[in-house]
Amino acid sequence: MRPEPPARNQYRTFRPIATRWADNDVYGHVNNVQYYAFFDTAVNGYLVETGALDILEGRVIGLVVNTNCDYFQPVSFPESLEAGLAVERLGTSSVIYKVGIFRHGYELAAAAGNFCHVYVDRQTRRPVPLPARTRSVLEPLTLG
Numbered sequence: 001m002r003p004e005p006p007a008r009n010q011y012r013t014f015r016p017i018a019t020r021w022a023d024n025d026v027y028g029h030v031n032n033v034q035y036y037a038f039f040d041t042a043v044n045g046y047l048v049e050t051g052a053l054d055i056l057e058g059r060v061i062g063l064v065v066n067t068n069c070d071y072f073q074p075v076s077f078p079e080s081l082e083a084g085l086a087v088e089r090l091g092t093s094s095v096i097y098k099v100g101i102f103r104h105g106y107e108l109a110a111a112a113g114n115f116c117h118v119y120v121d122r123q124t125r126r127p128v129p130l131p132a133r134t135r136s137v138l139e140p141l142t143l144g
Contacts, residue, residue, distance in 0.1 A: 005072040005108040006100050011084030012141040015042045017101065019077040029074035036067055039099045039115045042083035050137040060131050062095070062117030069113035073103075080104045087141040093127040094118045095138060 008014075017038050025031035044062075047053035053062070075081060084100035096116045100109035121128050130138075 012086045014082045017081040052134040052137045066116040071111045073110045
């Protein structure tokens with residue numbers, strides 16, 4: 001059964017995504033693997049900008065353990081996109097993000113999926129509880 005594209009109102013915040021010339025494949029649209037880079041950029045950009053992730057010095061980091069994506073309509077360079085973000089599950093040491101990629105001005109997602117981080121100690125790579133700052137910036141994104 002093919003899923004339906006989610007609408008903008010299913011997300012809590014939006015981040016701009018710029019397509020690049022190199023994103024297009026030989027078929028003239030953004031290649032499927034680039035959407036995972038969009039997901040990663042949107043999630044980690046939000047975390048860095050809100051002070052929840054220090055990519056250079058932070059003791060705790062999020063490792064991606066699962067992603068998935070459904071594609072609904074093609075996009076191509078030089079389109080401007082937006083990534084919608086929400087949190088589907090906020091666990092003790094993990095977060096499942098809901099991410100939608102929207103063409104500028106469109107109500108329905110061109111692609112959508114999930115992105116799961118497990119938070120670990122940078123040195124040991126063992127799971128740790130979400131830092132308080134991370135939890136505080138993700139709670140407003142949590143779907144009710």
